[in-house]
C-alpha cells in the first residue's frame with residue numbers, strides 16, 4: 001500500500017511535467033476503433049488536473065454510434081455508478097473537482113470502460129486514485145473491456161498488484177496502444 005502511495009507521487013509528478021510542455025493528444029489506434037460498434041456503451045471520464053484527455057477516443061466512439069456514459073461519484077466510500085452522457089448534456093459539480101451527470105440521470109451498464117490512470121506498466125497493471133472506485137466497478141462489470149487512458153510519461157517499470165487488482169485489456173497513450 002505504501003509502495004503504491006510512493007509510486008502515485010512519482011507518476012503524478014511525471015504527468016504534471018509532461019502536460020507543462022507541448023504534447024500530442026491521446027492516439028486513436030485502429031485496434032480501438034475495431035472494438036466499437038453501434039449501441040455499445042462506452043464509459044469515459046471528464047479529465048481533472050493533468051489527466052489525459054480521452055476526447056479523441058470519445059469522438060471515435062460517438063462516430064461509431066456508441067452510447068457514452070460518465071462515472072457519477074458521491075464520496076470515496078460509495079461505489080461509482082455509470083450514468084448516460086447525452087451529447088451536450090449539462091454536467092454538475094461533484095466531489096474531487098469532478099464534472100458529472102446529475103444523480104437523476106439514467107444508469108447504464110458499460111461495455112467498454114475508458115479508465116483514467118495515475119500510472120501503468122507494460123504488463124497492463126494500473127494505479128488509480130486509491131479509493132477503489134474502478135476496482136469495484138471492474139468487479140461489478142466483469143465483462144466490460146478495461147481500457148486505460150494515460151500520457152506515455154505515466155509509465156512505470158513495475159506496479160505492485162493486490163488480490164483485487166484486475167489488469168487492463170489495453171492502454172491508450174499519446175504514442176502507443178499497449179496490449180498483452
Ligand SMILES: Nc1nc2c(c(=O)[nH]1)N(C=O)[C@@H](CNc1ccc(C(=O)N[C@@H](CCC(=O)O)C(=O)O)cc1)CN2
Pocket residue numbers: 012045046047048049051071072073076080096098116128129130131132133134
Ligand atoms: N477524471 C476522473 N474522473 C474520475 C476518477 C478519476 O480518477 N479521474 N475516478 C477514479 O477513481 C472516480 C472518482 N474518484 C476519485 C477518487 C479520489 C480522487 C482523489 O483523491 N483526488 C485527489 C487528487 C489526485 C490528483 O491530483 O491526481 C484529491 O482530491 O486530493 C479523485 C477521484 C470517477 N471519476
Ligand SMILES: Nc1ncnc2c1ncn2[C@@H]1O[C@H](COP(=O)(O)OP(=O)(O)OP(=O)(O)O)[C@@H](O)[C@H]1O
Pocket residue numbers: 004126127128129130131132133134135136139162164165
Ligand atoms: N471489489 C471490491 N470491493 C470493495 N472494496 C474493494 C474492491 N476492490 C478493491 N477494493 C478496495 O479499494 C481500495 C483500492 O486500493 P488501490 O490502492 O488498489 O487502488 P487503485 O489501484 O489506485 O485503484 P482505484 O482506481 O480503483 O482506486 C483498497 O482499499 C481495496 O480494499
